[in-house]
Amino acid sequence: MPRFRLLVEYDGTSYVGWQRQDNGRSVQGAIEGAILRLTGETVSVRGAGRTDSGVHARGQVAHTDLTRDWPTETLRNALNAHLGQHGERVAILDAESVPETFDARFSALRRHYLYRIICRRSPLALEAKRAWWVVKPLDAALMHAAAQTLVGRHDFTTFRSVHCQANSPVRTLDRLDVAQDGDVIEIRATAQSFLHNQIRSLAGTLKMVGEGKWPVERVRAALDARDRKACGPVAPPEGLYFMQVDY
Amino acid sequence: MPRFRLLVEYDGTSYVGWQRQDNGRSVQGAIEGAILRLTGETVSVRGAGRTDSGVHARGQVAHTDLTRDWPTETLRNALNAHLGQHGERVAILDAESVPETFDARFSALRRHYLYRIICRRSPLALEAKRAWWVVKPLDAALMHAAAQTLVGRHDFTTFRSVHCQANSPVRTLDRLDVAQDGDVIEIRATAQSFLHNQIRSLAGTLKMVGEGKWPVERVRAALDARDRKACGPVAPPEGLYFMQVDY
Structure with missing residues (x-):
């Protein structure tokens, strides 16, 4: 067929x-x-x-x-x-x-996601349900620095849902960039595959750094703990966009 | 008070x-x-x-x-x-x-609007109700050229709703720029004030040029006709954004 x-x-x-x-x-x-x-x-x-x-x-x-x-x-x-x-x-x-050999899930070489945060005092009217509304300003440079300590092949137990069904918690994060443009903060993540809730767990944890509640080093320490309880609050779904798959 | x-x-x-x-x-x-x-x-x-x-x-x-x-x-x-x-x-x-002398309507010196068109074969899912979906590609350079023939002080009878209640159809259009970025076409319009449906009338008319159905010169001829029947189809409301007012 x-x-x-x-x-x-x-x-x-x-x-x-x-x-x-x-x-x-x-x-x-x-x-x-x-x-x-x-x-x-x-x-x-x-x-x-x-x-x-x-x-x-x-x-x-x-x-x-x-x-x-x-x-x-x-x-x-x-x-x-x-x-x-x-x-x-x-x-x-x-x-x-x-060809019949193509499989959307198993043939994927890289998956690209975007997580959008809008920082401003007022609620979102036009962007409601299209981004995570955060009232306080975030330091995107600190968030980016913390993100770099997670890039590479690691056990991401800290950053996966307890409901995650993947056999292994080890993933290779190719890219985790944080950039700011006005009141919008964009987190771009690339990997061959992600764990359940991994990007939202990473985004919520990086926000703790951006707010100044966590020092940069605590993010890597959370990763090394391999303990779900070490994760920051999980970011809400409305900021996450599945952007692209490479084959 | x-x-x-x-x-x-x-x-x-x-x-x-x-x-x-x-x-x-x-x-x-x-x-x-x-x-x-x-x-x-x-x-x-x-x-x-x-x-x-x-x-x-x-x-x-x-x-x-x-x-x-x-x-x-x-x-x-x-x-x-x-x-x-x-x-x-x-x-x-x-x-x-x-101060009590400030009036949002009468103190306004310039109003800025944006009209967004997305040209692509597929309907808009994420941008539904946020832009005018146009199936065929448009030539933004031709649209921009036609738009420049409308800038300045003119009788805009052709481009106002028959329900417009303004005393005079004369307005000074300071800016009407058309620019393309990928499949998005943005029309930016600035004037001290606009007539009812003026920007949507202009956007719908410029689209006729972009599709190749109207030559560039017909837009200026439509203006000079001072006749509502000379206007192209009025563009739908969902593409229009009231962006800024200068005082």
Whole structure:
């Protein structure tokens, strides 16, 4: 059967997350529903990453197998039409034919995420649910310095959810950069794969440094503790964007 | 009575517009409601511009008179708390004490607006209701060239709503720039004041040039016609942002 790779954007606000669940609408379910209405086929769409409820995507990647060898532009446009008719906040940015050996999850070489913080006194009106609103100013340079002590191959037990199902807590963090532009702070993270809640755990911990509540060195000490209790507060989902997957 | 100037951000999606109306929630009404709950006073808040339903603001300015001489930070924070409790998508970015001679509408020297277009094949998920989605690519350089033929003092009858209540159709357009960054096209407009629907009329007309349906010269000919029927289609409200007022 022909296999297709889909590039997916979504507003995660009103979804239980990427993965199909019994307790509400999922992004995966929205796409599978659109495929069912288009093709009559009940398929399983596999994503490169299982984003949590409230987490957004500009470049999630998924694959699925269909009976017919659809022209890719037709497939993209028809799926978008079906998604739009159901009021889904999901858009298929691109569809491509790929070999059967391609797997959105297991073929991924690098995943890129962005975590956005907006620091200002007033609540967010236009950016509500699109960033983490932090009232006090943060020192992005200190946050960046602390972040650099985490780059590389480490046991990230401190920075993963207790519900994380990965066999190993060891991951290689290729990039963890913190940059400021006006009242926006952007944290960019790259790795082949991440643990459950890893980026939100890192972002919440770096915020402690930015506020001056933690010295820079405490972040590395927290990593070395290999203890979930050493982690700072986990940052909320609305600041997180799944940006890109490299294959 | 002490007069206060408020700097206001809002997501215009779920409002009937800035101005209080009988048929739904307005931004003005949201702020007046917050003031009533905070102070017990029924006031009228006057804005620098009456934005339509769906139009956003990053820098609307309003003024109001209160009995008490509130510390401005307290006023801002308390109004934001009341707006948040009512689920309003409105934030007070700043509050200042101003002399009684200050009038948000009549003291304004220049108003700055942004109109955002996103050109791409797929519908907008994350930017839905935040920009005008245009499927076909537009030539921003041609749009900019056409825009320059409108800068200056002119009779803008062609580019104002038939419902416009201004006495004169003559306005001085200080700036109308079109710039492209990736799939985003930004139109920036500055004038002391604008006519009703003027920027959306200009944006919709410039899009005709960008698509190649109108030659550049037709835009100036449309202006010179001083005839509403010579205008291109009016662009939708969700692309428009009221950015700043200079005093």
